[in-house]
Amino acid sequence: MVFESLAEKLQDALGKLKGKGKVSEKDVDAAMREVRLALLEADVNFKVVKNFIKKVKERAIGSEVMKSLTPGQQVIKIVNEELTSLMGKEEEKIIFASTPPTVILMSGLQGAGKTTTSGKLANNLKKQNKRPLLVACDVYRPAAVKQLEVVGEKVGVPVFTMGTKVNPVDIAKASVEHAKKHGNDVVIIDTAGRLHIDEDLMNEIENIYKAVNPNEILLVLDAMTGQDAVNVAETFDGKLSITGVVLTKLDGDARGGAALSIRAVTDKPIKFVGMGEKLDELETFHPDRMASRILGMGDVLSFIEKAQENIDTDKAMELEKKLRTAQFTFDDFLEQLDQMKNLGPLDELLAMMPGMNSKALKGLDVSDKDIGRIEAIIKSMTKKERQTPEIIDSSRRKRIAIGSGTSAPEVNKLLKQFKETKKMMKKFGSMEKSMKKKGKFGLPFF
CATH class of the missing domain: 1.20.120.140 (SRP54, nucleotide-binding domain)
Structure with missing residues (x-):
């Protein structure tokens, strides 16, 4: 966590x-x-x-x-x-140019995750109806250009490349002209990772900066490097006057030194945080929400945003109706599991709930394997069994257990939980009906 x-x-x-x-x-x-x-x-x-x-x-x-x-x-x-x-008090967003394209220069050390972060940022901006262009300016690292092309393909964003024999400054300049001609309103320049003591490479990125005059200079830092991340930020800021920081691998950082020190030491905002390896796991950094999570006060706003982004509203309404009328089946449950998986790890979701402090979550161990086991049990049922689980007798249970690679007690446990949930939802449904008849407010299920 x-x-x-x-x-x-x-x-x-x-x-x-x-x-x-x-x-x-x-x-x-x-x-x-x-x-x-x-x-x-x-x-x-x-x-x-x-x-x-x-x-x-x-x-x-x-x-x-x-x-x-x-x-x-x-x-x-x-x-x-x-x-x-x-x-940093409040979230700080990307500053877009009044006349497109907006040029974003990505900088940072080797191994900080710049190329992947460039792809994540492009994906993020695409969701905001922007038309980003990724630019391959890392001509030194083997297969760096290819990596960016793969990332670009995955997020559906074009990649501008001129191979590995051309000077990165010329590539950057040409990419901006290309963007103007092809209607790309954001240019994301992925530069070579460098050691902050490497004068040649530091001079090169300074020359790219002078050539394209970027609107944003984002420094990509590995959150797990702690204090050293702050030192790196100071060095890069001295050369480039960075406008913001992207902290990667924050999901694996149990300490938090970098996130809590950077703003105070460099006076530069953290604009985004990487919360996983997937290309949609880049989040806007909200200082107030993060402080609340650290102190066990929850982060309901982020939870709602995640749900709005990943849950199909029509399906959710349909499910609500089924729950109220006790028509909920194992097929519906399977669909819900799919939607839940899109929201991210369960322990991270629960950490957003007020009162769920770190101690309460420590013993919780709901992994993808556990969800996979439930899915396997449901998928081993016949269509009829999923619709009417009451017909599942001991021989059917045995067959389902063998088919799902689980045991009969595990199948029994799932059937029992499902039965209890349906019973409970039926009670809530009838309670709400009687409340409406008496002119009272209905129950807020969703």
Whole structure:
């Protein structure tokens, strides 16, 4: 889970204040010591931690807390606000040129995931009705051009290339002219990964910058490199005046040092975060939502956005009707599993729910294998069995278990859960009908 270790420690430290009717300066000091240690262990920059603790303490021992009816919760509110401020207060979007094309220069170290991120960004912009063009300016890494072409094909975005013998500065200039002629309103230039100590390559990207005058210079950083990511950002910013950062592999970063330090140290916003390897797993970075998730307060807005993007509304309405009238079958259930898989890992979805803190999620282990097992059981049923599971007797159960590579008790468990769910939904349906007859509000299922 994102920031798992940091989230757990912060929630523990602040949880001790939550129930207190009265909070003393001593209580605040004790909690801040734990918060300070948690942030340092998460590889957050030392100066950033020092300033953060100072700001929180100044506000926490002031009148807004001491005179509050719920001082413990007030302290948590202050930590949430300061954590949000630390990461940038509000989301920062791509700045589009008033006259197309908008030129986005992608920069970063070798291995940070620039080429894949370029494809993800193109995919993201395509969903916003833009017509992006990917540009292959990495002429050094073997098969880099081919990799970008493959990525471009997968997301349905054209790739501009002039091979590996042409100077990257000339490729970049030619790509902008190509975009103007062919109606591409965004140009995403994928440059060669470089070591920030490599003067030749740093000079080359500086020359590309001067040649195309980009609207955005995005630095792609591996979130798992922690403190070093901040140092890299400072170096690149000195050369290029970067406009924003894309943090990759944030889904694998249990600490969170880079995400919490970059804005404060470089004064550059995190614009996007990579949350997985798939080409649709690039998200706009929302500091307020991330702070809420770290403190176990949930992120309902991101959950709703995911659902709107990945769930078929007509199918959802049809399903709601079936649930209300208890006509829900295993075929419907199978369809729901498919839609759920599009939303991402279950533990990440649950982490967006308020009150689902890191400890509550720690024992949860619902993998793709578990969902695959359920799918295998349902797919081993006949059409008639899926429509009317009541006909499944012991011999049918045995056949389904063999066909799905599971056991009879596992088949029994699924059948029992399905029966209980239908019974419960039938009760809700009849309750809602009686409420409507009495002129009361219906139940908000979806």
